[in-house]
Amino acid sequence: xxxxxxxxxIDADQARRELQDPESGGYASFEGxxxxxxxxxxxxxxxxxxxxxxxxxxxDFIVAEALRRFPxxxxxxxxxxxxxxxxxMAVWVGVSSAHRGAAFxxxxxxxxxxxxxxxxWKKEHYRNGDSGxxxxxxxxxxxxxxxxxxxxxxxxxxx
Amino acid sequence: MxxxxxxxxxLAGGASSRMQRDKAALxxxxxxxxxxxxxxxxxxxGKVFVSVRADQRLDSTRAQRPMIVDSVAGSGPIxxxxxxxxxxxxxxxxxxxxxxxxxxxxxxxTLLRHxxxxxxxxxxxxAHDGLPEPLCAIWEPAxxxxxxxxxxxGGQCPRKFLIRCDARLLDLSDPRALDNVNxxxxxARAVATLDDSAxxxxxxxxxxxxxxxxxxxxxxxxxxxxxxxxxxAELAARYGFTLSREQLKVAVNSEFSDWSRKxxxxxxxxxxPPVAGG
Numbered sequence: 001x002x003x004x005x006x007x008x009x010i011d012a013d014q015a016r017r018e019l020q021d022p023e024s025g026g027y028a029s030f031e032g033x034x035x036x037x038x039x040x041x042x043x044x045x046x047x048x049x050x051x052x053x054x055x056x057x058x059x060d061f062i063v064a065e066a067l068r069r070f071p072x073x074x075x076x077x078x079x080x081x082x083x084x085x086x087x088x089m090a091v092w093v094g095v096s097s098a099h100r101g102a103a104f105x106x107x108x109x110x111x112x113x114x115x116x117x118x119x120x121w122k123k124e125h126y127r128n129g130d131s132g133x134x135x136x137x138x139x140x141x142x143x144x145x146x147x148x149x150x151x152x153x154x155x156x157x158x159x
Numbered sequence: 160m161x162x163x164x165x166x167x168x169x170l171a172g173g174a175s176s177r178m179q180r181d182k183a184a185l186x187x188x189x190x191x192x193x194x195x196x197x198x199x200x201x202x203x204x205g206k207v208f209v210s211v212r213a214d215q216r217l218d219s220t221r222a223q224r225p226m227i228v229d230s231v232a233g234s235g236p237i238x239x240x241x242x243x244x245x246x247x248x249x250x251x252x253x254x255x256x257x258x259x260x261x262x263x264x265x266x267x268x269t270l271l272r273h274x275x276x277x278x279x280x281x282x283x284x285x286a287h288d289g290l291p292e293p294l295c296a297i298w299e300p301a302x303x304x305x306x307x308x309x310x311x312x313g314g315q316c317p318r319k320f321l322i323r324c325d326a327r328l329l330d331l332s333d334p335r336a337l338d339n340v341n342x343x344x345x346x347a348r349a350v351a352t353l354d355d356s357a358x359x360x361x362x363x364x365x366x367x368x369x370x371x372x373x374x375x376x377x378x379x380x381x382x383x384x385x386x387x388x389x390x391x392a393e394l395a396a397r398y399g400f401t402l403s404r405e406q407l408k409v410a411v412n413s414e415f416s417d418w419s420r421k422x423x424x425x426x427x428x429x430x431x432p433p434v435a436g437g
Contacts, residue, residue, distance in 0.1 A: 032437050048436075049367050051429055053413040055436075079436060091437050111437060119410070119429075120436035121367035135433035136368040136402065 002067075003059025003077045003114075005050050010078050010089045019074040024096035028103035030111045032091040034084045038134075042127035048081045048090060051119035055079070062113040070106040072097035077110055079120060090122075165271070166250045167200030167207035168243045169193065170236050170294060171221055171257045172229065177341045183257045184220045185346055187353050188383070193220055196255050196262070202396040203267045204253050210239035233310060236294060237317050241310070244303035251276065256294035258339045260349045263385070264392035266336040270297060272403060275327040279305055282326050286334035291326055293317035295337055332388070332419065358383040359424035361390065368432050373398045387411065387428060388418040394430075402432055 012031065019027060034046050063075050075095045084090055093110045097103040125131045171183040171193055178185075183193040190198075193209065200207045208227045215221055216228060230242040236256070243252050253271070255262065266283070274281045274297050282296035294317070302324070309320050331337065340349050361384075364377045373394070384390035387409040394400065408431040409416050422428070 049370075050436075051364070051366050051410070051431065054410050054415075054429070057413065058415075115437035116434070118436040119366070119431050119434055121432065122435045123367070133368040133432070134435035136435075 001056065001060060002063030002075060003056055003079070003118075005052055005055060005059075005079050005081055005120075007080075007082045010080055010092045012089065012092050012094075015076055015078055015092060016094055018076060019094050019096040021073045021096055023098060024073045025098050026100035026103045027094065027096045028100065028107045029092065029094040030107050031089050032111070034086050034088050034090055036086050038124055041124070043086075043124050044127055045086065045125045046084045046090065047123040047125065047131075048079070048084065049121050049123070050079065050081050055118045055120055058117055058119065059114065062110055062117060065113075066095070066106040066110050069109065070095075070097070070102045071099075072102045072106045075106055075110060077114060079114070079118070081120070164249075164251060165204045165253050165297065166243070166247060167197070167204040168210050168227065168239065168252045168254045169196045169200060169207065169257055170210045170239050170254065172210055172212045172215060172239055173236075173257065178343065178346065180343075181220060182340070185340070187260050187350060188357065191220060192257055192260060196257055196259070197224065199262060199264065199267065200253060200255055202264060202393070203271055208243065210243060231307075231310075233315065235315050235317075237306060237310060237315060237320070240293075240298055240317065241303065241306050244298065244300065244306070248300060248303065251300060252298045254294060254296055254298055256339065258341065259295060259337055260340055260353060261333075261335050261338055262295060263333065263336055263389050264396065265386065265388040266295070266331065266333065268392040268395070268404070269332065270295070270329065273327065273329050278327045279324045280321055280326040282321055282328055283331050283337060284328050285337065286331050291318055291321035291328055292337050293321050296321070296326075333386075356383065356385050359422070361422060362425065362427040363390075363394070364427065364429045366429065366432070368402065369400065369430055372400050384422065386419050386422060387416060387430075390422065390428060391418075391430060406433060407431055 066075050073096045078092045080090050093107050095103045095106045122134050123131055175182040185192050197207050208225045209221055210227050211221050212229050227243045227246050229238050231238055279302040280296050280298050282291045285292050340346050358381050361380050365373045370376050384393050391404050410429045411426050
């Protein structure tokens with residue numbers, strides 16, 4: 001399983017050790033953290049929710065695709081769900097490979113695809129007590145930003 | 160969606176001459192077509208009226224429902240449409256014929272979302288001849304004067320009227336949706352087809368915004384929705400989902416699916432709002 005979803009803190013050191021390999025001369029990782037602002041609003045915390053079964057399936061596709069496209073040895077992604085405070089790690093991606101270039105490329109590819117394709121949602125909690133689902137509330141409130149004629153391809157990136 | 164400013168009009172004043180029975184009273188899945196059309200229209204509009212001739216006012220199939228009785232001279236559906244426009248001049252009308260047993264929530268949902276209130280009407284193109292279908296269409300208030308003029312000049316056919324006016328025309332995603340039933344043979348075939356797609360149980364799971372708007376994270380549902388598109392239209396009408404179908408993806412049995420996939424009993428359906436992982 002290349003993609004895991006966890007309700008508890010991500011142990012990046014432990015995950016990194018899983019990628020170690022005598023044939024790998026390089027390792028690249030990406031960590032996504034909860035930051036204190038988004039689009040001009042003060043954020044106090046995030047809530048992640050996943051459609052677990054499909055997210056794991058789709059995540060495995062993404063990592064498997066990275067392993068095919070780039071000459072890398074191992075790759076793994078872990079996504080957190082539940083309530084997260086500022087500074088907590090929401091997502092971790094790690095890649096090991098013989099040379100650094102492919103590790104960076106594969107790591108970037110995985111995090112970009114994960115953000116667009118995984119059925120995972122986040123709700124931002126704001127300083128003023130308000131909250132909202134990212135990418136859902138604004139487009140619903142401003143229908144002129146949607147594109148009724150445009151149909152997303154099945155299983156294609158949402159943007 | 161400005162559903163409040165649109166009323167529904169189910170045309171039930173036809174002579175049903177080829178059927179030799181009242182088409183409004185024909186039953187499908189245990190309900191008369193009039194009941195089915197009124198229920199369907201009610202899920203998408205503010206108030207639904209039945210259009211009748213003056214001599215049908217006390218008819219048992221039609222009575223007990225809000226009615227628009229023909230108030231202008233002439234015959235045919237154009238009279239019913241004009242009478243409705245005259246009765247509520249401020250409202251637009253979702254006009255439905257009473258012989259469309261395959262009409263679905265999804266087809267009405269699409270029609271309403273693509274409505275162009277600056278035109279006189281929004282309608283579907285027939286899947287058979289490409290011409291506008293006037294009897295599953297939205298007629299705007301401004302069409303009243305144009306229809307009066309058209310009728311005064313001898314016109315009787317709402318389809319010809321729509322061809323000449325600048326109606327907004329849409330293509331049907333389900334070409335069968337507007338197949339009408341005129342003869343006893345067509346009725347028998349339609350009953351058989353609808354019975355083949357009898358109501359079934361589906362499991363729906365809701366996430367994130369959809370979960371909050373539905374007020375639940377899952378449910379088992381008895382529905383006759385044939386596709387995820389029909390199911391979404393049905394549930395959106397029930398729960399008032401703010402996201403349009405174009406903003407969503409859908410998964411059936413934990414696989415991304417097409418909106419027009421045929422649903423089977425016990426399928427698990429998940430509507431996927433715009434994602435935001437990472």
